[in-house]
Amino acid sequence: MNVVIVYPFQISGSSWNRFDVVFVGEGFTASEEDVARFETRVGEAIKYLSVSPYARCAFNFYWVRLVSNESGSDHPLDSSLGCKDPPLNSHFGRPGWNEWDLMVEPDDRQRCSDLVNSIVPNWDVIVVLVNDTMYGGFNYDDEHFLTVSVGTGFQNVLPHEMGHAFAGLGDEYGDLVDWETYYPIEGGEPDNPNVTINTAPPLKWEVDPAVPIPTDLTALRLKPEFAGKSDAELERTVGLWEGAARVDRGAFRPQFDCRMRSEFADFCKVCTEAVSAARTAACAAPILEGQPQPRPLHCIAGSTVRVPLPPCPNCLTAVDEETLARLRFSRSDQVRVEIGPLPGVEVVKIIHREGWLETVVATGHPMPSDPSSPAASQPIFSAEFPVEASGHYYIEFSPVTCEVPRFSFSVRVFVNGVSVRLL
Ligand SMILES: [Zn+2]
Numbered sequence: 001m002n003v004v005i006v007y008p009f010q011i012s013g014s015s016w017n018r019f020d021v022v023f024v025g026e027g028f029t030a031s032e033e034d035v036a037r038f039e040t041r042v043g044e045a046i047k048y049l050s051v052s053p054y055a056r057c058a059f060n061f062y063w064v065r066l067v068s069n070e071s072g073s074d075h076p077l078d079s080s081l082g083c084k085d086p087p088l089n090s091h092f093g094r095p096g097w098n099e100w101d102l103m104v105e106p107d108d109r110q111r112c113s114d115l116v117n118s119i120v121p122n123w124d125v126i127v128v129l130v131n132d133t134m135y136g137g138f139n140y141d142d143e144h145f146l147t148v149s150v151g152t153g154f155q156n157v158l159p160h161e162m163g164h165a166f167a168g169l170g171d172e173y174g175d176l177v178d179w180e181t182y183y184p185i186e187g188g189e190p191d192n193p194n195v196t197i198n199t200a201p202p203l204k205w206e207v208d209p210a211v212p213i214p215t216d217l218t219a220l221r222l223k224p225e226f227a228g229k230s231d232a233e234l235e236r237t238v239g240l241w242e243g244a245a246r247v248d249r250g251a252f253r254p255q256f257d258c259r260m261r262s263e264f265a266d267f268c269k270v271c272t273e274a275v276s277a278a279r280t281a282a283c284a285a286p287i288l289e290g291q292p293q294p295r296p297l298h299c300i301a302g303s304t305v306r307v308p309l310p311p312c313p314n315c316l317t318a319v320d321e322e323t324l325a326r327l328r329f330s331r332s333d334q335v336r337v338e339i340g341p342l343p344g345v346e347v348v349k350i351i352h353r354e355g356w357l358e359t360v361v362a363t364g365h366p367m368p369s370d371p372s373s374p375a376a377s378q379p380i381f382s383a384e385f386p387v388e389a390s391g392h393y394y395i396e397f398s399p400v401t402c403e404v405p406r407f408s409f410s411v412r413v414f415v416n417g418v419s420v421r422l423l
C-alpha cells in the first residue's frame, strides 16, 4: 500500500458511547480529481448515515485514503473491464458469486484492519469505499467490515450494509435454496432481529392476531379485517412474510418490503426499531436538567468524554420544538454552561471544532458547587464564551480516577443570560 492519509473527520462524542466508523478509500489515485471525489463521497456517506433511522450523533467518522495506481476496482467476471490493482485487491464478485458482491479477501481484510488498528484503535466498523461506477456492496458477518461501491446505488447500498453492522440486521431477500441447504451447519433461529424461522407463538416481533401466518397478499385479502385496504397498505402489514436471509423458503421477514430486501424500499417497522434502539444506545446524550431519567455513564479513567453543545436534538426525545429552537446557538450569542457533578475530573475544556480544526475556547477546573461548604458539595465546572458563526462546540473532560465508576452529570445552558430549561 502506497500512502495513507488520515483525518478524524466528524466526532460527535466519546468513542466509548459512539459507533466509530472508519471510511477507507480504495481504488482512488493521487490525482486531484480522485482526491476530490473521495472527499465528496465521504461527505455523502455521512449524509446518508445522518437521516432516519440513523442519526449523525450516533457516529464518530474518520477517513483513511489508500493511494491506488489506477482508478477503480477489479471485475473478474467481466474481462472487458480490464485488470486493476487496487491496494486491498477488492473485486466485484468471483465465479459462483454475483457481480454486485463487492469483496475483499481475508488476508487483505486483515491487512486493512491492522492498518486501521494502528491509527483508530477504537474503531467499530470499517467501511471500504470503492471507487467504481458499478453497483455493489458486501458485509462480512461478525467482522464489522463493509465494502460499498461509490458508484450506482451508493446512497441505497450504504444504509443497507450499515444495517448489518450497526443493528445486526439480516438480509430480507431470498434466493433459490431453502434454509437448511443454505445454512447446513448453523440452522436454528438467527440472531438478527428482523429474520426468523419460528412461526409458532411467541413470535420474534409483534404481529396482530388477525394477520395470517405465513403472511402474503392472497391470505390478507381474504381476511374481513383488512377489507378495503389497497395492496400497498397490505404490503406494509407486519407479519411473517416468507423469504429472507438469502433463502426463499423457511425464513421469514416482517413486511413485504424493506431496505434490507431491496434497493429503493424504506426500512420496515422492525428494522427501523432495531436501528433506533442501537442509535439510542450509541448516542449517549448529555444529562440535561430536568430530564426525567438521567443516563448513567461508565467512568473510564483516562478516557475522553465529549458532550456536544448545544445538546443533540436526536437524543432529546422529550423536548418540545420551542425549547429546541432556543437551544440552537446563533452568531455572537453569549453562552454559559454549567456541568456537574464531575468527581475525579481535574480539567474541563470547551472546544470549538470547525472541519477538523479544533480550538479550546475555555478551560478550567471543576469547583465546589457550594463555596460556603466545599467539603459537602459536588464539583461543577462553568464557563462562558461567545458563539462563532459556524462549527460545533463540545465540553470535553477526562476522568483521572474513578471514585464513582458510574456517574451522571447534568448540563445547564444559558443563552444570553436566559436559562434554557428542559421539560
Ligand atoms: Zn445485505
Ligand SMILES: [Zn+2]
Residues within 6 Å of the ligand: 172, 194, 254, 257, 258, 259, 260, 267, 268, 269, 270, 271, 272
Ligand atoms: Zn426490515
